[in-house]
Amino acid sequence: MAGEAPKAGRILRAPENFVDSQLALDITSHGLNDQRRSFLRKSFLAAGAAMASGTALAQAAAGGDPAILKLPEHSTSLGKPVASTPYGLPSRFEGALQRRESPGLTRVNAASVSFTPLQSLFGIITPSGLHFERHHQGWHDIDPSQHRLMVNGLVRQQKIYTMDDLMRLPSVSRMHFIECGANTAMEWGNVAVPSVQYSHGMLSCSEFTGVPLSVLLEDCGYDKKTARFVLAEGADGSGMTRTISIERALDDVIVAWAMNGEMLRPENGYPLRLVVPGVQGVSWVKWLRRIEVGDQPYATKDEAIHYIDAMPDGMYRQYTSVQECKSVITTPSAGQRLLDTGFYNITGLAWSGRGKIKRVDVSTDGGRNWRTARLESPLLPKCLTRFNIDWTWDGAPAVLQARAIDETGYVQPKINELRAVRGTRSIYHNNAIQSWQVAASGEVSNVQVY
Ligand SMILES: Nc1nc2c(c(=O)[nH]1)N[C@H]1C(S)=C(S)[C@@H](COP(=O)(O)O)O[C@H]1N2
Numbered sequence: 001m002a003g004e005a006p007k008a009g010r011i012l013r014a015p016e017n018f019v020d021s022q023l024a025l026d027i028t029s030h031g032l033n034d035q036r037r038s039f040l041r042k043s044f045l046a047a048g049a050a051m052a053s054g055t056a057l058a059q060a061a062a063g064g065d066p067a068i069l070k071l072p073e074h075s076t077s078l079g080k081p082v083a084s085t086p087y088g089l090p091s092r093f094e095g096a097l098q099r100r101e102s103p104g105l106t107r108v109n110a111a112s113v114s115f116t117p118l119q120s121l122f123g124i125i126t127p128s129g130l131h132f133e134r135h136h137q138g139w140h141d142i143d144p145s146q147h148r149l150m151v152n153g154l155v156r157q158q159k160i161y162t163m164d165d166l167m168r169l170p171s172v173s174r175m176h177f178i179e180c181g182a183n184t185a186m187e188w189g190n191v192a193v194p195s196v197q198y199s200h201g202m203l204s205c206s207e208f209t210g211v212p213l214s215v216l217l218e219d220c221g222y223d224k225k226t227a228r229f230v231l232a233e234g235a236d237g238s239g240m241t242r243t244i245s246i247e248r249a250l251d252d253v254i255v256a257w258a259m260n261g262e263m264l265r266p267e268n269g270y271p272l273r274l275v276v277p278g279v280q281g282v283s284w285v286k287w288l289r290r291i292e293v294g295d296q297p298y299a300t301k302d303e304a305i306h307y308i309d310a311m312p313d314g315m316y317r318q319y320t321s322v323q324e325c326k327s328v329i330t331t332p333s334a335g336q337r338l339l340d341t342g343f344y345n346i347t348g349l350a351w352s353g354r355g356k357i358k359r360v361d362v363s364t365d366g367g368r369n370w371r372t373a374r375l376e377s378p379l380l381p382k383c384l385t386r387f388n389i390d391w392t393w394d395g396a397p398a399v400l401q402a403r404a405i406d407e408t409g410y411v412q413p414k415i416n417e418l419r420a421v422r423g424t425r426s427i428y429h430n431n432a433i434q435s436w437q438v439a440a441s442g443e444v445s446n447v448q449v450y
């Protein structure tokens with residue numbers, strides 16, 4: 001950057017301390033207490049000033065920063081031995097980083113949602129322990145030696161596979177996002193939920209490993225003349241069943257046992273789940289126990305009366321399936337606070353159920369002017385894409401927005417454009433541009449801009 005280096009602005013980053021019954025703008029950064037926070041703020045300011053003059057260390061020392069002047073214990077003592085935690089855990093300072101549920105959203109929390117803390121994650125992969133959860137009838141930890149997958153219907157030979165049978169077949173590993181069709185549902189009603197965790201946190205992205213469904217369909221000899229659809233069925237008490245077209249089933253659908261390099265977590269379908277890239281989460285049937293090949297859609301409860309879109313003409317649209325192109329700024333986002341004017345990195349996520357992200361534009365003035373953000377690699381189809389863009393905050397109120405465009409040329413709509421074609425009674429499939437308002441105080445909140 002030419003001329004005077006802009007001062008680095010600091011963010012109170014994580015609105016993670018919402019206890020479940022409290023959705024007020026009461027935030028602390030990673031659970032630090034006020035005293036420690038104000039100390040950190042002072043030292044950041046000092047570091048910012050020092051950076052401008054180019055000798056941070058000397059300045060900090062001159063300022064008497066004890067973190068520089070005194071050798072901490074960890075520099076002078078023996079650390080813990082290897083394998084003290086045989087399965088590694090996050091730092092104790094990251095304890096506030098959690099999946100959270102929204103109280104009162106559902107009547108019982110076995111049939112509910114926990115949201116991924118998008119505001120505190122980096123890159124595109126969701127740590128497995130923070131992957132959002134959506135269960136219709138609670139989750140189970142199923143004994144894999146007792147689990148079976150049956151393939152039946154319009155096949156030459158119906159088969160029952162054990163986990164061992166499946167895991168010796170040729171496998172693939174692919175990175176994909178999964179988004180619940182109800183993600184961002186509250187924004188239809190302009191309910192300004194307090195953070196991006198609650199507005200967009202039914203979204204995660206992982207590397208999944210398993211056998212392509214096409215391999216199993218070929219193995220059972222599906223009837224190429226009559227097969228039009230498959231039905232996927234889960235083993236939990238919810239009787240979760242979804243119809244998938246045979247074209248999609250043969251294209252990129254995976255019968256997966258692994259997520260991020262290890263076996264699936266129980267909450268996410270251990271030992272077997274369907275991965276249906278680009279399609280809404282409900283079709284990613286967990287605890288998968290059966291695939292039936294048929295010649296027509298099955299019109300089960302999970303597709304005939306649930307997961308349907310209320311249209312303006314009073315009709316309902318079924319089988320919406322694809323998650324259209326969407327993006328959201330994750331920092332700065334609602335619940336966070338900018339502590340200074342100066343330089344900020346605006347960062348966020350973009351994705352499309354139809355392929356790759358082509359471009360992301362960012363506005364800091366509520367959509368009047370747009371600049372093109374940097375897309376970070378890897379840039380994969382039906383996968384989250386991380387974007388970044390520089391911003392210097394002058395202390396005036398601002399409205400931050402991101403707008404994604406996918407490789408088909410589809411442009412993420414504004415909320416009023418979406419309402420014009422989808423009406424006002426929708427719950428599902430809200431992919432509108434999200435607005436975050438930055439107040440002069442630095443507080444960031446969820447607003448709707450038309
Ligand atoms: N068997 C079964 N599969 C299921 C569900 C379920 O309740 N039971 N929930 C579905 C819904 S609505 C979503 S959004 C995703 C959530 O997957 P996750 O819990 O791994 O995030 O799983 C889908 N698959």
Ligand SMILES: [Mo]
Nearest residue numbers: 180181281282
């Ligand atoms: Mo869902």
